[in-house]
Amino acid sequence: MIYNRKCILLTVIIFLFIGIGQVTLAQDNTQTQTGAASWYGSKYHGRKTSSGERYNKNDMTAAHNTLPFGTKVKVTNLANNESVIVRINDRGPYVGKRIIDVSEVAARKLDMHGAGVANVKVEVIELDGKAIAAGDPIRPNLFTIQQGAFTSEEMALEQTKKLKAFDKNLQVELKAEKIEGKKVHQVRIGTFESRQHAEAFNELLKEEGLEGLVRES
Template sequence: MKNDRKCILLTVIIFLFIGVSQPTFAQSNDKTQIGSASWYGSKYHGRKTSSGERYNKNEMTAAHKTLPFGTMVKVTNPATDQSVILRINDRGPFVGNRIIDVSEAAARKLGMHSAGVAKVKVEVLDKSEVAAATADTKQGAIITQTTANRQQAEELSRKLRAFDKHLPLEIAEEQVNGQKVVLVKAGKFNNRNEAQAFNELLEEEGLAGKVSEA
């Protein structure tokens, strides 16, 4: 009898431990997950992810332990009331009970970059929901900066390349109000949201430009 009681007590303890330690799932929607999120940045920039893609800290991507690669999710930070649409292309996180690792650009948009970790809601989106959520951000985008001459443009390009060696760059000459200017066009972003997130990173280095459609 004592052994039976011990087994029952042990089962209850294990059940309670699992219930407390695992991330919380919304009862009404098995596509919604609530728990801690973290982000990963420069250290992993350019490295291969579990899907085979190169991790780009400036893109709207994320790592999840089980969701299929290519799954689109909406991640919301209730503390800042900010949301982002992310594509799963990596596995993780493998620290504690965290449920998702977002890119550095996504962390900035969510307002969790400084804190490093935040409680978030992760919602799996179907095709119609993805289309609705990204209806205004389908157009590709670039970041453009205007310089007076080619020498300044090349110097700016060197600084941008030092900031991100994978950043696509183009120098172009154009006429503006009858005067020749030299433009530095940076990036090939999927949409304005991605370009704006990256431009915020550039702003911290004094290298921000103007986001425009590609």
């Protein structure tokens, strides 16, 4: 049982780190993606999005799995060349290989409301309030697991040893920061391309009492 769990754990680690490398490379090389887009409307109207905002089907917004919240992108329907500019404020889509979920009003302007899905081009035009020039690198939001914060460096190192004993291939970072004038040693685990991956890995750590808090890295 322990051997099987270790094998699964190692497979997850390898998959996550390979996946991170591929996503980062793709975003660094270009600000443009092409693929399937879908939309979401009345069913989700008023619900809280991943950014904490309430979804409004009449706002020009969209969900994307890696771009930072607040990023503005131009979405072009490749079938009719209709374009809209939307702001990323949610995560998704989680169906197949779709690359973006646009709001209902954006879907209508793209003339994809009836079809439900369209082949689109997504171009990043503004990041963190700044216009993006061609060739500028775009990095997705990455996540880590903060396993603990200690005023004692010795205790932090001891926790790091426990994590390495759990799995020697685990990426563990010890980072010192000043919080309210006091030096605090944070123990962070891994770098994940999505919150979902980090949460899944945190569940594995929970079995050993080593879970932490998932946060953006």
